[in-house]
Amino acid sequence: MHPITDALPATLCYLDGEYTALRDAKISVLDRGFIFGDGIYEVVPVYGGQPFCFEEHMARLDRSLAELQIVNPLSPDQWREIVMRLVAPGGDAPQAVYFQVTRGVAPRDHAMVKGLTPTVFVMVNPLPPVADAVRAKGVTCVTADDFRWQKAHIKSTSLLGAVLSRQISVEAGAAETVMFRGDWLSEASSSNVWIVKESVLIGPPKDNLVLTGIRYGLLERLCQEGGIPFALRRVSRDEVFGADELILSSASKEVLPVVTLDGKTIGNGHPGPIYKSLYAAYQQAKQRNAEKQGATA
Numbered sequence: 001m002h003p004i005t006d007a008l009p010a011t012l013c014y015l016d017g018e019y020t021a022l023r024d025a026k027i028s029v030l031d032r033g034f035i036f037g038d039g040i041y042e043v044v045p046v047y048g049g050q051p052f053c054f055e056e057h058m059a060r061l062d063r064s065l066a067e068l069q070i071v072n073p074l075s076p077d078q079w080r081e082i083v084m085r086l087v088a089p090g091g092d093a094p095q096a097v098y099f100q101v102t103r104g105v106a107p108r109d110h111a112m113v114k115g116l117t118p119t120v121f122v123m124v125n126p127l128p129p130v131a132d133a134v135r136a137k138g139v140t141c142v143t144a145d146d147f148r149w150q151k152a153h154i155k156s157t158s159l160l161g162a163v164l165s166r167q168i169s170v171e172a173g174a175a176e177t178v179m180f181r182g183d184w185l186s187e188a189s190s191s192n193v194w195i196v197k198e199s200v201l202i203g204p205p206k207d208n209l210v211l212t213g214i215r216y217g218l219l220e221r222l223c224q225e226g227g228i229p230f231a232l233r234r235v236s237r238d239e240v241f242g243a244d245e246l247i248l249s250s251a252s253k254e255v256l257p258v259v260t261l262d263g264k265t266i267g268n269g270h271p272g273p274i275y276k277s278l279y280a281a282y283q284q285a286k287q288r289n290a291e292k293q294g295a296t297a
Contacts, residue, residue: 012089014082014122022123031119033102036110037158039119040064045127045251046087046095048290054080056214061099064155070103073118086124094127096251100157130256135279138259138271139175141248144168146179146186146209153208165189176248178240178261185235186210191253194219196245196267196274200229215249222281228274245272254282 008023015025032038042064044057051057058076065072074082083097104116146152148161166189169177176188185204187193192213194203201223206212216232223230240246246258246266255278257271 011124012086013124014086014120016120019085025121027119027121028105030108031102031105032113032116033100033119033157035108037156037160038068038112039100039102039157040068040070040155041101041157042099042155043251044083044097044099046083046097046124047286048092049087050290050293051080051083051087051097052286052289053214053218054083056217060155060212060214061101063153065101067151067154068103068156069112070101070118073101073120082122086122094129096125096127098123098125102157127252130253135256135271138257138269139248140173140260141176141178141188141246141258141262142169142172142174143178143180143262146181148179151208152186152211153206155211162189175256175258178246178258180237181209183237185237185240188248191248191250191256192216193240194247194249195235195240195243196247196272197239197243199244199274200231201247201274201278202231202233202235202239204235205232213249214251215255218282218285219249219255219278222278222285226277226281228277241266243267245274247275247278255279 010021010023012019013022013025027034040061042057042061044054045052058079062072087095087097100121102119103112104118106113106116144165165177165179169175169189176191178188178193179186185193187204187210192203192215194201201219203216204210206216220230241261241264244267246261248256248258255275257275259266259269259271
């Protein structure tokens with residue numbers, strides 16, 4: 001066995017109706033998720049033992065499955081039941097629940113095979129927070145051309161483009177790779193990207209070139225609550241480099257300030273007031289969700 005394989009945790013996971021130790025879970029080598037990346041995934045953060053923005057994640061899962069012509073094999077209540085069984089042992093520590101649904105097992109053929117039973121897999125990982133010192137200072141990012149396919153709005157398990165783009169920032173010692181299609185901002189390798197100009201939070205539009213993160217809706221709500229103007233439109237490369245603030249958002253990063261891009265200072269080189277307001281509001285939203293869900297559990 002490989003040392004990494006030997007080190008796989010014995011934590012509980014869900015696979016096709018059964019709960020088993022993660023290290024013991026097995027799928028067929030003819031699963032279309034393995035052969036073609038023919039499947040979708042979701043990652044739901046859990047705070048205080050309660051999934052955060054769960055309904056929004058389930059809605060995106062439905063949208064992605066519909067794009068692949070896969071019928072959702074479980075109801076929202078069934079998905080939630082799996083989540084709560086897997087996260088219960090973790091207590092209040094932040095966790096990330098990974099969902100994956102593939103088309104299923106079939107002889108290798110590119111055409112979509114009808115009538116297959118989807119493969120359903122769910123596991124839980126720790127969700128370590130970004131260190132306070134990193135948040136206080138802000139992070140460095142680099143840019144790259146967005147060389148991925150034209151259906152980035154599908155949360156597909158076919159993530160080679162994201163792997164290659166993330167490796168660009170890894171090798172540069174940077175936190176993320178901010179990508180552009182031509183002269184226009186799209187997203188980062190595993191994050192959405194926002195600019196702030198004259199106190200307005202601005203992000204790329206919801207279309208097929210961007211995976212609309214759950215934080216799109218969340219940040220819009222937080223902006224409304226905090227009186228921060230919010231806009232979705234095409235954002236040019238010059239606007240990104242000339243922004244007052246540059247912010248990443250994702251399930252793991254929540255919101256994270258970028259202070260240097262390709263070696264150039266963004267704004268005044270420090271996390272800005274809009275980021276600070278959104279981060280504080282984000283923490284309050286997490287707390288409200290945990291209290292609300294805990295009270296109704």
